[in-house]
Amino acid sequence: MNKVDRDAGEPQAALSWLGMPGLTAYFAMLEVGRPRPGDTVVVSAAGGGVGQLAGQIAKLAGSRVIGISGSDEKLEWCRRIGFDETLNYKTSPSLAEALARLCPEGVNVFFDGTGGAIHDAVMKNLAVAARVAIVGRVAVADNIPGDDIGLRASSRLIQTRAVVQGFVVYDWWHRREEALQRLRNWRSAGRLQFREDVLKGIENVPDAFLRMMRGENRGKQLVAL
Ligand SMILES: NC(=O)c1ccc[n+]([C@@H]2O[C@H](COP(=O)([O-])OP(=O)(O)OC[C@H]3O[C@@H](n4cnc5c(N)ncnc54)[C@H](OP(=O)(O)O)[C@@H]3O)[C@@H](O)[C@H]2O)c1
Structure with a gap:
C-alpha cells in the first residue's frame, strides 16, 4: 500500500504520472534505456499512459524521440508534448522501412510497450550498442501464456551488440521517492505534460x-x- 500525498497534486495523479505509469516510464527509460544527448529513441504505445511520459523523459535527456501509435490523434498529442517524429503503425505500409528512413544512423534506445510486429520492425533498425527496454507486450496479449512468435533478432543483436532487458516496475519500488520528486519537479516547471x-x-x-x-x-x- 502507498500513502497518497494530497499536496503533490490531484489524488488521481497517484494512478497516473505520480504512480505506476510515471515510475515505469522513469525507471525503464533512465535506467534501462539510458538515453544520451543526440541519441535516437523510439517509444511504442507512445500515446498511452506510460509512453507519453517515456518520450518526454527522453527529450529531457537531450535525445531525439520518435513515437509509434495506431492513432493519428494520439500522435498529434505526442508531437504537441515534444516528440520529434511520429509513425502510425496501422497506416505505414512498412514500419521497418519508415523507421529506416527516419533513423539512418539507427535506433539507440527502444522503449517497447507493445511487442509483436512493432517490436520486430524496430529491432531491424537498432544502432550499435543500442539499449532495448521490454516493458509490455500488449500486441500479443491474447497469446498468454504462449511464446511470442516473430523475428529471431539474434543476428541483429550480434551485429549491434545491443542489450535487451526485461523490465518490471516493482523492482524499482525502493527508489520510488527519488523518481516521484523528479517527476514533480518537471511537472511544476511545466516540462512534463500528461x-x-x-x-x-x-x-x-x-x-x-x-x-x-x-x-x-x-x-x-x-x-x-
Ligand atoms: N513492465 C512493467 O512494469 C509495466 C508497468 C506498467 C505498464 N506496462 C506495460 O506498458 C504498456 C503501456 O501501458 P499503458 O498503461 O501506457 O497502456 P496504454 O498505452 O494506455 O494502452 C495500451 C496501448 O497499446 C496499444 N495497443 C493495443 N493493442 C495493440 C496492438 N495489437 N499492437 C500495438 N499496439 C497496441 C494501444 O495504443 P495504439 O492506439 O497506439 O494502438 C493502447 O492504447 C502496456 O503493455 C503495459 O502492460 C508494463
Missing part, C-alpha cells in the same frame, strides 16, 4: 479495460468511483 481518460462509475470498469485493449483510451485510462 493526459488521462476518465470514465465515471464502477459499471464502466469492463468498458474502460476494453477501450484500453482496443487502443481507444486517450492517455491513462482511469475510472472515477
Whole structure:
C-alpha cells in the first residue's frame, strides 16, 4: 500500500504520472534505456499512459524521440508534448522501412510497450550498442501464456551488440521517492505534460479495460468511483 500525498497534486495523479505509469516510464527509460544527448529513441504505445511520459523523459535527456501509435490523434498529442517524429503503425505500409528512413544512423534506445510486429520492425533498425527496454507486450496479449512468435533478432543483436532487458516496475519500488520528486519537479516547471481518460462509475470498469485493449483510451485510462 502507498500513502497518497494530497499536496503533490490531484489524488488521481497517484494512478497516473505520480504512480505506476510515471515510475515505469522513469525507471525503464533512465535506467534501462539510458538515453544520451543526440541519441535516437523510439517509444511504442507512445500515446498511452506510460509512453507519453517515456518520450518526454527522453527529450529531457537531450535525445531525439520518435513515437509509434495506431492513432493519428494520439500522435498529434505526442508531437504537441515534444516528440520529434511520429509513425502510425496501422497506416505505414512498412514500419521497418519508415523507421529506416527516419533513423539512418539507427535506433539507440527502444522503449517497447507493445511487442509483436512493432517490436520486430524496430529491432531491424537498432544502432550499435543500442539499449532495448521490454516493458509490455500488449500486441500479443491474447497469446498468454504462449511464446511470442516473430523475428529471431539474434543476428541483429550480434551485429549491434545491443542489450535487451526485461523490465518490471516493482523492482524499482525502493527508489520510488527519488523518481516521484523528479517527476514533480518537471511537472511544476511545466516540462512534463500528461493526459488521462476518465470514465465515471464502477459499471464502466469492463468498458474502460476494453477501450484500453482496443487502443481507444486517450492517455491513462482511469475510472472515477
Ligand atoms: N513492465 C512493467 O512494469 C509495466 C508497468 C506498467 C505498464 N506496462 C506495460 O506498458 C504498456 C503501456 O501501458 P499503458 O498503461 O501506457 O497502456 P496504454 O498505452 O494506455 O494502452 C495500451 C496501448 O497499446 C496499444 N495497443 C493495443 N493493442 C495493440 C496492438 N495489437 N499492437 C500495438 N499496439 C497496441 C494501444 O495504443 P495504439 O492506439 O497506439 O494502438 C493502447 O492504447 C502496456 O503493455 C503495459 O502492460 C508494463
